[in-house]
Amino acid sequence: MKAPDLIDFHNHFNFLPGWINSLTETFLGNQNSLDFLLGQLSHTGQKMVIGHALYAMPWYRDGLGEVLRYVKLLEQLGHETKNEIKIIKTKEDLYSEYKIGIVLHIESARWFYSDLTTLDRLQQSGVFGIIPIHYLSNWFGGSCDDVFSKFTCNTYQKDLTDQGKKLLDRMMKLKMWLDVSHMNDRTLRSSLEHFDGAVVASHIGLRKVINVDRNLGAESIDLINQKKGMIGVCAWSRITGKEHAQLKQMIDHLLDKKMEDQIFIGSDFGPPIHTAHGVKNIFNFFDVIKSVVGQEIAKKVSVTNALKFYEQALPD
Ligand SMILES: [Zn+2]
Secondary structure, three states: OOOOOEEEEEEOOOOOOHHHHHHHHHHOOOOOOHHHHHHHHHHHOOOEEEEEEEOOOOOOOOHHHHHHHHHHHHHHHHHHOOOOEEEOOOOHHHHOOOOEEEEEEEEOOHHHOOOOHHHHHHHHOOEEEEEOOOOOOOOOOOEOOOHHHHHOOOOOOOOOOHHHHHHHHHHHHOOOEEEOOOEOHHHHHHHHHHOOOOEEEEEEOEOOOOOOOOOEOHHHHHHHHHOOOEEEEOOEHHHHOOOHHHHHHHHHHHHHOOOOOOEEEOOOOOOOOOEOOOOOOHHHHHHHHHHHHHHHHHHHHHHHHHHHHHHHHOOO
16 A cells, blocks of 8 residues: 655644634635645645644633544545545554545643543544643643743743643553644753653744744754654744745754754644745645755655654554
8 A cells, every 4th residue: 555645744724713714825825725635636646644733722611522523523524535535543544545644633732621531532532642732831831932931031931740741641651742842941841851752843943043932942952852853844934934045954954963864844734824935835845845955855854754753653
């Protein structure tokens, strides 16, 4: 059976509420619809895996119910499209027949309210990765975008909490991967000290090139590297730049650190993100990567590295 041709490790393609999709497509011209993706893939004969970040909007009272309802909808979509769209739950599934394979993970553990049984329920539904933090600090630890930290010029950074450590313990037991995107430096460091499983920073950039809190500093890159963790470059110009040269500088820096097998793509397409000139969809982004780092490295970044990660991280 055929391996996927392309992998985008983190995005929200077409799966956010309709008004968010309309916003990104109408005002930013980003092409996020599944119809568009399927059309392109049919045209090229390729199959693609997308790491879909499930997200419960803050106004939903029952986050778990919302996420599980959503997974059901995706399963239904699989039936309706005769498996053109398919949720990937095992290593073997990666090589099965589909046009778009979906690997599920969760962005923001805010709504778990430290109830660890939530993790078991999610894993049973095919969710294998967790991004505990999002734009706000929560019961797990601190966000890089925490407003109070900004006021104190980052002298105050909330750390990983005891409840957060328990979440990490449970994740290790369930063999889930930890995604450190959106964490502040302190929570990232403590999480990596505590966690002994697979690690990624799925949709991010480097401060060395674009100096924003949302990006990885030198220490965080080294900590991730020590764990043989993965770093996913994002298509959002706020963190990886408006110029393709900035994206190139970031990838080159990771190559200098001998991380060529640890870089993949986490586009973050779906939410209203501004992208670099000429990058309106994931295929444009794959092309830009190829143009800035060459075919050989681009192949690793666009599919091989993420595929190896999934082969280790997904259940048999
Ligand atoms: Zn995110």
